[in-house]
Amino acid sequence: MLSSQCFENPPSKSTAASGGGSVQEIGGLATYINGPPDSEHAILFIHDAIGFGTPNLRNLADKAAAAGYFVVVPDFFHGDSYDPTNPHLDREAWFSKHNMVKAFEDAKAVIAALKSKGISAIGATGYCWGGMLAVKLAGTDEIKAAVVSHPGPITEDEINGIKVPTSILGAEFDSIFPAEKLKQFEQMLSTKSEVDSMVKVFPGVGHGWTMRYNDEDESAVKSAQEAHDDMFNWFNKYLK
Numbered sequence: 001m002l003s004s005q006c007f008e009n010p011p012s013k014s015t016a017a018s019g020g021g022s023v024q025e026i027g028g029l030a031t032y033i034n035g036p037p038d039s040e041h042a043i044l045f046i047h048d049a050i051g052f053g054t055p056n057l058r059n060l061a062d063k064a065a066a067a068g069y070f071v072v073v074p075d076f077f078h079g080d081s082y083d084p085t086n087p088h089l090d091r092e093a094w095f096s097k098h099n100m101v102k103a104f105e106d107a108k109a110v111i112a113a114l115k116s117k118g119i120s121a122i123g124a125t126g127y128c129w130g131g132m133l134a135v136k137l138a139g140t141d142e143i144k145a146a147v148v149s150h151p152g153p154i155t156e157d158e159i160n161g162i163k164v165p166t167s168i169l170g171a172e173f174d175s176i177f178p179a180e181k182l183k184q185f186e187q188m189l190s191t192k193s194e195v196d197s198m199v200k201v202f203p204g205v206g207h208g209w210t211m212r213y214n215d216e217d218e219s220a221v222k223s224a225q226e227a228h229d230d231m232f233n234w235f236n237k238y239l240k
Contacts, residue, residue: 046131162197
């Protein structure tokens with residue numbers, strides 16, 4: 001289940017036709033790609049409910065590409081992103097349609113396509129809705145590392161099932177994934193000595209702060225940038 005926090009501060013427009021990369025089909029999904037095509041290191045960006053064409057997500061993917069990663073941002077919603085401006089859209093029906101079972105199979109198809117190109121180290125980073133999918137991937141051998149930012153609902157079983165180095169970045173004010181829940185999961189992960197993990201609570205921010213921040217709010221930009229830096233540090237450690 002998603003909450004109203006999942007749709008706060010939506011971008012004013014999509015960048016579906018912009019960014020430094022291009023949109024191609026990978027694993028059966030329309031996918032924004034960028035970065036050196038001969039790179040052996042890839043990052044799979046998993047969008048939130050607003051979709052794969054938002055400005056901040058594209059910009060972050062482009063930064064990862066500039067750092068030497070081959071980046072892929074698939075459209076897991078198949079052109080049916082959530083439109084928070086539509087008052088008649090049934091939130092729960094939309095969420096049920098775009099469930100984790102289908103998304104997980106789509107993600108595996110994208111990852112298989114990447115591996116067929118010779119990419120040996122793949123990381124997944126997910127935001128809100130995408131955070132739930134990133135956690136599911138972290139419970140498999142499909143990827144090498146994961147970064148999960150302000151995820152939607154995830155379970156104790158999913159946390160216990162994590163197999164790869166995983167960083168969870170959460171907000172102090174988050175009705176979906178409150179700080180006390182983050183602390184509980186941090187304790188659970190700390191008992192898994194075979195898997196490195198990091199759980200970090202960002203003060204003064206709410207759900208969605210890494211993607212849907214106000215560019216004119218210096219504090220908000222700083223918090224988002226810190227989260228982005230944490231993501232890069234995690235992948236630089238485990239993918240390269």
